[in-house]
Amino acid sequence: MLSDRLLDAASLARLQKILRRASPWEALGAFLVIALVGVVVDYIRMLRLRAKMPPGPLPWPIVGNTFMLPEHKPWLWFEQLSKKYQNPLITVWIGRNPTVWINDAWSASELLDKRAGIYSSRPRMVVFAELGAGQSNLVNMYTMSPEQRDRWRVHRKLMHYAVGSQSVRKYRTLQNDESRVVALDLLSKPDDYVKHFERYATSVVSIIGFGRRVESSDDPIITEVIAVMHLAADLNVPGKSFPMLMETFPWLARFPNAIAPWKHGLGRRRGMSFFYALAHEANEKPGHEDAFVKYLFQKRHETNLHDDEIASLSGNLFGAGSDTSSSTLITFVLACCAFPETLVPAWEELDRVVGPHRSPHFDDEPNLPYVKAFVKEVLRWRSVAIIGGQPHAPTQDDVYKGYLIPKGTWVQGNVWAIHHNEREFPDPDRFNPRRFLPGDPDSRPFPGERGYMTFGWGRRVCSGQVLAEQGTWITVARLLWGFRIEKKRRPDGSVVEVDINNYTNGLNMRPRPFECSITPRSEEIRRTIEREGKQALQDLEQYRGETKYRMSTFYQRNTRAMDLYGDGKA
Template sequence: MIASAPQMPQSSPFTSSVEAPLASLVTSLHLSNGLKFVRQYEGTVIVPKDPVARFHSLSCLAACALLSALAISCLLVALQDYRRHAIMPPGPSPVPFVGNKWDLPLQKPWYKFKQWTDMYGSLVTVWTGRRPTIVIGDPKVACDLLDRRSVIYSSRPRFVVMGELFTNNDSLLTMPHGDKWRKTRKIFHMGLHRRACESYKPIQEAESQRLTRDLLVTPEIFGKHLERYASSIMICVAYGRRVDDLEDPIVKKIYDRMAYMSTLNVPGAFWAESFPILKLIPDCLAPWKREVKRRAKDSTEMLSRLALDVRDQIKKGDAPASFTKTLWEKREGNPEALSEREIAYATGSLFGAGSDTSSATLMSFFLAMTCFPRVAAEAQEELDRVVGRDRSPTWSDEPNLPYCRAVIKETLRWRPVAVMGGTPHASIKDDQYNGHFIPKGTTILGNLWAIHHNEKYFKDSHDFIPERYLGSGKVGGMEPYPHRDGHSAFGWGRRICPGKQLAENSLFITIARVLWAFNISKATDKHGQEITPNIFAYTDGFNSKPQPFQCRIQPRTPGIQQVIEREARLGEQFLDKYKCS
């Protein structure tokens, strides 16, 4: 015989009942006056007839149902993520919904990425929230995906802070693949194709003559001279004006902008990258957001002012040739083809990226020459044999200076400025590689710290050995590097640096002339002891450069010193037309 459920007493205030799936979870709930308003009777929830009690009862049931639904949804999402983790490349175990946020260091994350590459292999999946990032640590894999499959991997991930809040995605760095990106890429090609770069060589030659004179006069501030030199070249190319003073306010503003942008692009630095909804927080409640927007406003005003100054010069008829002048002239025939903001951001991106990366690369060159003196001696022997000591190297000498060219390549490999491979790529559709699934929208990051120091390709990778690029057999037994340049400092595929040719030209004329002109050695302290710089002491951020260090820079001979002074006067005469009024 089956026992029936207990009957309610007639005096009870409860007169109706409702079956509920969650009734087994309910025990007893009380009002503040102690009146029991819900009781459990073997799976049946009794709802009071009193309106207030009924409301509280149903609200409780609704809350329980909502919490259960939320828990089930979270569980389903977690299971879905678990399945994705299983088929994607391996990596550190993520925390559900948080990912590896707490595993990512705020400073120099490329070291941690290199450790994970050593642990998990050439492809490592790192999670920021539920968004996957695949970190590449092998040059062959990088070329396979980012070069040979560039049609899939040429977009950009969503940059909430640097892209949407700071530049409104008007910068080529953060612009996703599409019509706008193709248009902007064409704009850069107008001023940076090979023939255009040939026209900039006189500027680079004259500025390198000025640089060697500056190093001769005040070698102790060589870092400042390198910044002025790189900035002046890029301002001449971008705006048709030069930087003559180390304290030029434009240089200060541009370098401040670039330093700030580099902090915005470090993985894990902002929670808004993992949880984009955070960008909707009111500015009054988000100091970080207020600061980003304030900086963005200042940046846009500065870039616009520089571009408008060129337009004013064009109207006066005294604007020298420049990238900005070319764009204004293109716009004059078709105002709808280019907006003023597009011109401002295109030329600003050219100057900002070019000046910062060039000066940082030259700083690494000086660091290498200080710590590896054998290399400078080899290069100087070649320069004396090919060029002599009565003049400095010119462009016509380049084909006959293979060791100097190898020094440049090794500098770019040894300490790449864009140490995490530049701005990350993103996949535009699902893909498979070596049995691993790469879903659409995955962020792809080429960690150059791991790629350029992969011992399969570069033996003793932290030693500065230009012979790697000479085929002399001095550094043999390594697998051939898959990219024709022998390094990947300028990026990959359709996102390769558009200013690559301009940068290589500047590096050649500068490095060849510095090696020809000066002996670079370790500085000494007050006791006469040599000071050895730390070759691993580099700044943090998107672009990394050496921390300030000391070295000794001396002219090789009195005759060379006279040549430096004579050629500097010629360079100044050429650069006079680029001075601002």
């Protein structure tokens, strides 16, 4: 690209003639001069563009700010830069390409919500898209051209059938039953709360997607799928080490995997045919005609869906729903342990409205304002998608407060900074549900009716937002009603402290393992949990089923998948 700028065809021909006559050392010297001129010209381009864009640290030639990125939790660094430059938008260069980070709720709303028609596309993503989930995946799709926008709308419409705001109410019964099973499991094995949450979240989306529940926390499909989601989350955080360094040097992605250990096995599209196999298997089984995968196969010819698209649509529902919802519930437990004073008003409200002889249900929500505020604070305090999911990209040059945001630029919302801004959330690290109660002294104006930006923005907002909010509310309400969730006590009476900042480093972050105590609040409540949990298991019996597939062995068994997608080794 640089040679096209520097040399026309005639000049290039003259240069080739000179190089043929020159000695090897003279040719090398000429090449180095040309390369140096190319670097200088490109750096001048970067600096000129930088002068028009939001402020940020001075980029270096070729590598930009890549090697300034911190090893862990770069969103904290972006927040610090925003404060340093006293600007809600900052520009950080990943190689020769700028990324605009939005660190303020009002700016995020203005750009990504109100200007959604411009900011609904995705930029080029080497690691996550080209080498990972693929560009035909709804999450990664470009919408730069009319044809691309039309294809994206097809996928979005199909996903709305499964988890759109008009569809999710029909899932309340199964979410209610599955959360009752969680409460029952916590009675017998409270120390395995993480496994119970993962089983619950995976089972809900498995019923919606495939018509079968996940009965046991030992089911390999839970651990395998969540492990893949964690890997994907780790791969989508800006960094200065491989494989994310390929975003700085995209040409490194062209090397074959056999001689490119820095690719970490990417490029084989590990999970796609596995999810297609799950979908095809579920479609062939009788019953549960409202399962999402059966709808996809019904619409296959009408919408011209190919195998990869069926795999990605069903896989996105399965993978993302299981990881994010379970991580949110783990954060809920951490908040209960770290801020026990916030539980007392919840218990008082639940005892007054619900009582001990039944657990909360969805009809109680209007009468439980503090519990509703509690759930909102869980979603705000330590949001799972800490950098707002995948980056947006404007489909045309845009100007915001005098700053240029060029077409195709990575534009990312820093959810951490947005949710920890003292202006909207005083003392932001303190877990305080009352900040979501109207009229409370800690309540502040915030764009949008929800009061948080956990699920993204505009036309790229998380498709499963309403489903996740619905499931989180009923489960949190039930666990607050049923249990004392406290710091663990050792045999000598000392307390095992928890660290509210000890989170993973991925795009979807969750607390690292910690000990806690989970006990029923009363004997009456224990009996209610047992009764309702057993009834829920009976109600869920209709979704019993098994799959013959395991991700860990699928590619060894399926020769066709190996031929198409590689051996699946990381």
